[in-house]
Amino acid sequence: xxxxxxxxxxxxxxxxxxxxxxxxxxxxxxxxxxxxxxxxxxxxxxxxxxxxxxxxxxxxxxxxxxxxxxxxxxxxxxxxxxxxxxxxxxxxxxxxxxxxxxxxxxxxxxxxxxxxxxxxxxxxxxxxxxxxxxxxxxxxxxxxxxxxxxxxxxxxxxxxxxxxxxxxxxxxxxxxxxxxxxxxxxxxxxxxxxxxxxxxxxx
Amino acid sequence: xxxxxxxxxxxxxxxxxxxxxxxxxxxxxxxxxxxxxxxxxxxxxxxxxxxxxxxxxxxxxxxxxxxxxxxxxxxxxxxxxxxxxxxxxxxxxxxxxxxxxxxxxxxxxxxxxxxxxxxxxxxxxxxxxxxxxxxxxxxxxxxxxxxxxxxxxxxxxxxxxxxxxxxxxxxxxxxxxxxxxxxxxxxxxxxxxxxxxxxxxxx
Amino acid sequence: xxxxxxxxxxxxxxxxxxxxxxxxxxxxxxxxxxxxxxxxxxxxxxxxxxxxxxxxxxxxxxxxxxxxxxxxxxxxxxxxxxxxxxxxxxxxxxxxxxxxxxxxxxxxxxxxxxxxxxxxxxxxxxxxxxxxxxxxxxxxxxxxxxxxxxxxxxxxxxxxxxxxxxxxxxxxxxxxxxxxxxxxxxxxxxxxxxxxxxxxxxx
Amino acid sequence: xxxxxxxxxxxxxxxxxxxxxxxxxxxxxxxxxxxxxxxxxxxxxxxxxxxxxxxxxxxxxxxxxxxxxxxxxxxxxxxxxxxxxxxxxxxxxxxxxxxxxxxxxxxxxxxxxxxxxxxxxxxxxxxxxxxxxxxxxxxxxxxxxxxxxxxxxxxxxxxxxxxxxxxxxxxxxxxxxxxxxxxxxxxxxxxxxxxxxxxxxxx
Numbered sequence: 101x102x103x104x105x106x107x108x109x110x111x112x113x114x115x116x117x118x119x120x121x122x123x124x125x126x127x128x129x130x131x132x133x134x135x136x137x138x139x140x141x142x143x144x145x146x147x148x149x150x151x152x153x154x155x156x157x158x159x160x161x162x163x164x165x166x167x168x169x170x171x172x173x174x175x176x177x178x179x180x181x182x183x184x185x186x187x188x189x190x191x192x193x194x195x196x197x198x199x200x201x202x203x204x205x206x207x208x209x210x211x212x213x214x215x216x217x218x219x220x221x222x223x224x225x226x227x228x229x230x231x232x233x234x235x236x237x238x239x240x241x242x243x244x245x246x247x248x249x250x251x252x253x254x255x256x257x258x259x260x261x262x263x264x265x266x267x268x269x270x271x272x273x274x275x276x277x278x279x280x281x282x283x284x285x286x287x288x289x290x291x292x293x294x295x296x297x298x299x300x301x302x303x
Numbered sequence: 304x305x306x307x308x309x310x311x312x313x314x315x316x317x318x319x320x321x322x323x324x325x326x327x328x329x330x331x332x333x334x335x336x337x338x339x340x341x342x343x344x345x346x347x348x349x350x351x352x353x354x355x356x357x358x359x360x361x362x363x364x365x366x367x368x369x370x371x372x373x374x375x376x377x378x379x380x381x382x383x384x385x386x387x388x389x390x391x392x393x394x395x396x397x398x399x400x401x402x403x404x405x406x407x408x409x410x411x412x413x414x415x416x417x418x419x420x421x422x423x424x425x426x427x428x429x430x431x432x433x434x435x436x437x438x439x440x441x442x443x444x445x446x447x448x449x450x451x452x453x454x455x456x457x458x459x460x461x462x463x464x465x466x467x468x469x470x471x472x473x474x475x476x477x478x479x480x481x482x483x484x485x486x487x488x489x490x491x492x493x494x495x496x497x498x499x500x501x502x503x504x505x506x
Numbered sequence: 507x508x509x510x511x512x513x514x515x516x517x518x519x520x521x522x523x524x525x526x527x528x529x530x531x532x533x534x535x536x537x538x539x540x541x542x543x544x545x546x547x548x549x550x551x552x553x554x555x556x557x558x559x560x561x562x563x564x565x566x567x568x569x570x571x572x573x574x575x576x577x578x579x580x581x582x583x584x585x586x587x588x589x590x591x592x593x594x595x596x597x598x599x600x601x602x603x604x605x606x607x608x609x610x611x612x613x614x615x616x617x618x619x620x621x622x623x624x625x626x627x628x629x630x631x632x633x634x635x636x637x638x639x640x641x642x643x644x645x646x647x648x649x650x651x652x653x654x655x656x657x658x659x660x661x662x663x664x665x666x667x668x669x670x671x672x673x674x675x676x677x678x679x680x681x682x683x684x685x686x687x688x689x690x691x692x693x694x695x696x697x698x699x700x701x702x703x704x705x706x707x708x709x
Numbered sequence: 710x711x712x713x714x715x716x717x718x719x720x721x722x723x724x725x726x727x728x729x730x731x732x733x734x735x736x737x738x739x740x741x742x743x744x745x746x747x748x749x750x751x752x753x754x755x756x757x758x759x760x761x762x763x764x765x766x767x768x769x770x771x772x773x774x775x776x777x778x779x780x781x782x783x784x785x786x787x788x789x790x791x792x793x794x795x796x797x798x799x800x801x802x803x804x805x806x807x808x809x810x811x812x813x814x815x816x817x818x819x820x821x822x823x824x825x826x827x828x829x830x831x832x833x834x835x836x837x838x839x840x841x842x843x844x845x846x847x848x849x850x851x852x853x854x855x856x857x858x859x860x861x862x863x864x865x866x867x868x869x870x871x872x873x874x875x876x877x878x879x880x881x882x883x884x885x886x887x888x889x890x891x892x893x894x895x896x897x898x899x900x901x902x903x904x905x906x907x908x909x910x911x912x
Binding site: 160162166167168169170171172198199200201202203204210211212213214215216 | 363365369370371372373374375401402403404405406407413414415416417418419
Binding site for chain 1: 612640644648673674676677680681
């Protein structure tokens with residue numbers, strides 16, 4: 101079990117929030133309905149990232165399991181009768197992806213994401229996943245406070261209603277370091293090489 | 304996959320640091336030699352905790368895997384030819400134990416341990432595992448800064464040499480909220496009920 | 507210089523965010539205009555808190571000074587020609603208030619607020635101040651993730667425009683542990699005594 | 710009050726821990742006795758740093774005051790009858806130095822030090838001050854976990870006894886990213902320019 105080859109050196113990382121999801125919570129099926137709509141764009145973004153040499157990091161709720169067993173969680177979400185199977189099956193992690201668990205809403209709070217980004221050499225993040233008005237908002241604020249560049253493609257996250265999604269996107273636009281845009285407008289090749297000058301200033 | 308029943312409500316938790324270990328690092332075999340000596344005491348302490356209704360939390364290095372797959376790590380450490388198999392096999396997690404991953408030395412740094420302790424209602428921790436002079440020292444300092452009560456049974460942790468273990472124990476004794484004692488002197492029944500008065504003061 | 511008598515033991519604390527403010531940033535005067543409107547309510551809330559034995563904690567931006575000299579910052583904001591003088595003069599800290607500095611938006615991020623709340627025995631916070639759509643939103647999310655109870659009186663914070671304030675309040679309402687209400691509806695006497703049962707559960 | 714000109718861009722920062730000290734705690738006078746011995750070396754190191762363009766950051770306990778008023782604390786420590794006056798008077802902050810407050814032992818825990826280092830562009834720290842076996846040990850562990858380079862000049866910190874100082878230095882030597890050396894061996898000009906390659910890797 102050699103340490104994973106963090107060969108991914110990239111100035112940007114794609115963060116997928118709560119994509120391994122059982123949707124078993126209040127309004128879960130409403131969220132799922134909107135989540136299914138973003139599958140093609142999210143899958144395409146991930147594939148583009150892979151080709152551009154940009155690492156994908158799943159940052160996922162532990163859903164109160166406290167066993168650090170993501171593969172068991174994945175299995176649960178993929179069983180035939182799972183309501184979100186259609187969503188999860190198309191977006192599940194590949195061998196080269198990273199996966200860390202978070203206990204609360206933000207991808208940064210009490211998770212090792214900071215350390216992983218540091219190891220990857222990433223100073224910017226692209227945020228996608230669920231749900232726009234809770235975990236994505238929190239994560240965008242936390243990334244901004246860490247002086248990370250933040251890109252939120254508005255067509256790669258979803259909320260319980262379109263209105264909630266749209267309101268959250270409007271709020272996210274006001275966060276200083278965040279860029280909200282369509283996923284097709286992301287210049288991945290260029291982002292992979294573009295260290296933020298004001299983050300890790302050299303002497 | 305219902306959220307785990309955090310029925311464990313207990314004022315103290317047993318923290319086992321880096322017990323799921325492959326010992327594949329410089330001086331790993333030296334550490335293993337000393338680690339094997341503490342197995343009986345650590346196994347006994349864990350069993351006593353279980354009987355007293357005290358939760359056991361494995362806080363384990365992710366060993367650079369970044370996949371949140373503790374069962375795969377456990378499997379790797381338990382394969383027939385694994386050097387530390389004898390150690391890990393006798394101390395592996397049971398069904399009711401908790402397990403969280405940490406990316407660096409301290410059990411608290413960028414791990415969800417704080418949140419889990421809060422959910423369990425624990426205001427004190429008992430620290431055991433590896434290695435006394437790195438992860439145990441760091442974790443004891445961090446627990447102290449969080450105003451947690453800290454118990455370090457000197458016969459339940461190990462370092463690369465007895466001298467390093469002993470020096471680290473001497474250093475740990477100087478941390479203000481830490482009690483160093485023999486594991487047999489731990490009054491578990493009483494600790495389980497004993498909320499620290501100065502931590503969560505009532506109005 | 508004896509350590510401050512943290513005699514304030516209270517289950518709730520009033521947090522005033524960025525109230526010591528020079529308003530010297532883009533759109534600062536627009537923010538000030540709306541800020542002046544909340545002065546009577548905020549001053550009244552603080553006075554009610556004082557009478558109820560609830561501690562007030564100013565959590566203030568260091569405005570890039572990095573000198574930990576809040577009195578100098580206060581002096582600067584109170585000089586005769588300061589644009590925000592009218593705001594700051596009526597809301598400035600009293601002798602018994604606490605004051606901590608924060609480097610970024612959230613009152614919790616890299617500030618000692620967590621430690622201070624722990625010392626005070628507070629498990630809930632009331633949030634007021636500036637600006638609703640940045641620091642108040644961030645702080646509400648962070649308080650929620652720490653399992654604190656959160657009260658946001660909608661008439662005690664302000665943003666650059668009424669619309670931005672209102673949208674932020676709508677977003678804040680969706681955060682799970684947050685209660686949005688009018689300041690006059692806050693039952694301070696009762697909140698001071700009401701430890702959150704699910705935060706610091708006893709064995 | 711323009712934001713401070715963080716013109717200091719430097720790959721290293723000198724951190725002075727708990728140097729603004731009233732020594733009014735158990736064994737404070739014992740600590741002071743040893744603290745006085747390091748004054749010439751610490752003063753000299755600070756002067757060398759200044760000439761080399763390396764920023765000095767005082768990271769100081771708030772001594773339970775919770776008012777973010779460092780100048781009042783300094784005044785208190787410098788009054789004629791203050792036991793530590795001789796120590797503090799020779800090491801007090803100059804106009805260009807930075808000063809942040811910490812609530813507990815480590816210079817990083819719930820302080821804005823991380824943010825300040827980021828703004829300065831620093832990826833290494835030199836640690837001096839009080840006391841070797843508590844705050845300096847904690848801070849060295851925390852800097853190591855943040856992948857910062859760490860230099861601990863053994864003649865620029867002190868503890869309650871020489872033995873405690875020496876034991877702590879021996880422990881600090883075992884922390885992986887730490888270099889322990891005499892202050893005269895620090896190559897400041899070179900350190901100022903030397904970004905740690907493994908910290909902020911470029912794509």
